[in-house]
Amino acid sequence: MGDELTAADVLVDRLIRWGVDVVFGLPGDGINGFMDALHNRRGDLRYIHCRHEEVAAMAAVGYAKFTGRLGVCFATSGPGAAHLLNGLLDARTDQAPLLAISGMTYHDLVGTSYLQDVNTDYMFDDVALYNQRIMGPAHVVNVTDYAVRTALTQRGPAHLTFPIDYQAAPANSGSRFRRNVEGHTSTAYRPPIRVPRRQDLDAAARVLSGRSRPVILAGAGARGAADEIEAVAEKLGAPIVKAQLGESSFAASPAHAVPRKVGQAAATLVGRLRDRARGEHPE
Template sequence: MLEKRTGTVMTEMLLEWGINHVYGMPGDSINELIDDLRKQEENLKFIQVRHEEVGALAAASYAKLTGKIGVCMSIAGPGAIHLMNGLYDAKADRAPVLAIVGQVQSEEIGTDAFQEINLERMFDDVAVFNKRAATEAQLPDLLNQAIREAYVNKGVSVLIVPDDLFAKKFKNESRLTSQGYYRPEVFPSEKSLKEARSLLDGAKKPIILAGKGVKNASEELVSFAEHIKAPIILSLLAKGVIPDQHPLCLGQHGQIGTKPAYHAMMDADLIVLIGTQFPYRDFLPDGVRAIQIDNKPEHLGKMYPVEVGLAGDAKETLAYLTAHMSEKKDDSFLKEYQGKMKEWHTKLLEEKKLEQNPMHAPQVMYHLEQVMEKNAVISCDVGNVTVWVTRFLPLLQQDFIISGWLATMGSGLPGAIAAQLAYPDRRLPYAGMEALLWYPRTL
């Protein structure tokens, strides 16, 4: 039997999982695996970053854009600590990420060796899977388990490996686990669907607040909204799910949102929350009936009291409701706020077209809009820039990524790096923290 280095076995397994690049920095407690990655450089690219936080944020951004797992790696000690911000971003935005973290040599663990820290304790809060391999024989099965749990739980998996294990020969060809994972099919009960239809039939002023959970259900969202004559408000993470200029769209909500969105929300008699955990309670009305659709049952009613919770996939649930309800005739509420939104767009355009010296953010966004390609990826940083992009940069069919729930500054450039790797043929405007550096560029 031909024996292989365990690091070689792991790189082959990464390829079998469909992983084609890894973000990281070389260093003492990861160099053995770096050597194995070098041998696979044509198929499994090592993207060397200049700081581990960039690698973790890029891995999270890649996962947000594609739905595929993002992979980063670091040494023990300081490198592992630097990963934390990016990993918390992935946790907060529910992005599947694998972090392969080196550790000091096996015989040195527990001796307070150079750069040794308690990695298992440090990663405990951020990870859905957090294990350290004790022998090389465990590594293939632990890797399968780590990737599977990251996908299934949409979170961070951390696999900690003393560097000497990568160099050891892997002698056991049989594995205890298999690759791949299976998504459960979640659909609301007939009783809950009946209750939701009753509420929708009785509503005169329904409004939809949709989040990133509708990213793959934009057509169903629009059909449902047209059917019940409801305007759509999008969370920040859902920007671009439908065009900002779509007649049903009232833009974003909250501090970064539009006035029509706020007033429509406060005027509504039924809120339909879809794929969102909207955190800003002050921007939601009190005492209004609500329906919530989410594929995570534990999210139902978590941020807002709901009368009916529909535990199910947004795409299938919206399609079912649309097909099993009579179309509403009264569109007066929708028409009222469509008119207000038209006035809002007119005022924004006037502000964007002003000629001022120095140039202000709305004018920068206007010029970016003129050169932004239809299939561009917008990687937006956090701060005032978030307000400017949200309010003044209308998206048509572009993808949009940001550090959403954690809202960490410095995520724009790692997001652009990840987007370039995910979609190398698409042009990438980078919305950075420096307002006057917003211009189309390719990395």
């Protein structure tokens, strides 16, 4: 095959076009074509070799949480792919953009009890917001764009599974349906802006009305809204307490940032409080 581009090369190139510059994973026979493609683009993409597939998934989720960017992880077929599941569950729970790529047995041996023959697309169906099996070289760009866009816009996990033989197939091989027009998907993307409903703003105003010492707890939901949060803090005269995942929301320490003091009313304007944070006081 020589220097001919493979379908896996196309996938890696598409990830780079989406701005991905680091991936986490563990090699295996079921994902070797993808590994070769990573090696071919080693100057553009940093590969972090993990000791276990679950570690790779959790590392990618952590990367997504603290940077706001897409986390990418991969694993081989069968049990390797299964080990990614906890990471996808964490990404879905905490709304972190994640793309998981798994290997799969040869496309014409699926369902024949061949080595590590698991329908990984079925296995990930309950946890991934977007979940597809790559059906050939002409399918790669389309599903990669859909997977990445879903992970970023819906803030959660997407999954692609890639049969071994298709990974190594020449990029221009196989058939292309005439309606599968090249270029009908793209990497153009702008983060969505969420606007609160008027009734939610009114409810927040009622909670804060008459409170003399409100506090703003800025968590992961504060990302991209630092200016607005500081404007509200200025208006209320409220200190800003940053949760761990809110640290990266501010380029510098906000003017109203203070040590973790407790006010009369703690106003959680952004972020979420779970039962462990609320303790015995759900109200």
